[in-house]
Amino acid sequence: MSARRGQPLTIQEIYAAVLRLVDEGGVENLSMRKLAAELDVNPMSLYHHVENKDALLRGACTAVALGLRLPPDDGTPWQEQLRALAHAYRSIALSHPALWSYVNAHPGLVEQEGGMWEVFNRVLAAAGVPAGELVRVRTVLYTFVSGLLTAETSGLLAGLDPDGDAETTFDAAVDLILDALGSRVT
Amino acid sequence: MSARRGQPLTIQEIYAAVLRLVDEGGVENLSMRKLAAELDVNPMSLYHHVENKDALLRGACTAVALGLRLPPDDGTPWQEQLRALAHAYRSIALSHPALWSYVNAHPGLVEQEGGMWEVFNRVLAAAGVPAGELVRVRTVLYTFVSGLLTAETSGLLAGLDPDGDAETTFDAAVDLILDALGSRVT
């Protein structure tokens, strides 16, 4: 018999429940059986919508990544666009810290993070980074932001700036690296 | 009866087996039962030497951290000492990538990473960083290296530099951030 109240059980419904469990207790708090209980469903029903636990997590990560708000290709200066990209990425990371930490430790898990890399490429090209160095520069910049967010999601950035919050420190650090980049490309 | 060949089972022996398992299959490859099998011992015997699995992992991480080769306090320039510190840290991360990734995602797991923070403080003070900004600068620098190593341990840095290996990219990135720091303190 069907213990469920409504319609079949959608993948969105499943992802939402995954986020609830992971947000509240980390990735290690997610189990197929707990997830089924959260959805008021038999554990085995999940396997009709998802290949296995790994695929489920990958799917949830991709779903979150698609929510990335990429800066548009208007004429604004590259520094501003990079800042906007960094903040968009940070916003997603902070809304699901545990899941982001998991993705960060397993890169390649989500192939296209909402087209982030293409935008990154465009802005860096506009900044004057030669095509041959693009991937390297992009990777280094990304790792920098990734490191900052690792610190922030673990509370290492909290109360670090006497006059402000973690965002102040994040901004200052991004400015630092943008200055360094600027002095290289000009 | 004792299925073991020799003496009681030392904590060093246990940590060594933990490293073997984690190095070869990641932290998720470590289970108390597999570890016991690796040591040719009853699973329950482990609990006589270690409180539980979390404490075991924490202990193994601390043991590794104690192997950090800190740069001595000779008169060498601060840039060179920071580079040496970064390389010492990198060396440990690369020798146990999976364990390092775990520590990186769980900061505060190992309290004193072999006195790394004290050395960091000393060198930054020598570089002219005001005492009030020391922790913030240190944290930002650390997160930068942490991000680079996350990339390197996941293979993102491999083959990025046309003329060299991942170390070349690592060095170039460290130089970039040292330049940025230098232009702030002088």
Place this chain on the structure above:
DNA sequence: ACCTGAACACCGTTCAAGT
């Protein structure tokens, strides 16, 4: 002091069976 076996409450996943 150190080790052990049985037991408990969990896991992910397969498979044959139900509607």
Place this chain on the structure above:
DNA sequence: ACCTGAACACCGTTCAAGT
């Protein structure tokens, strides 16, 4: 098409018992 129950091979950990 979608769901389910029983089953299998795993987990971490407790506890009473052995030497």
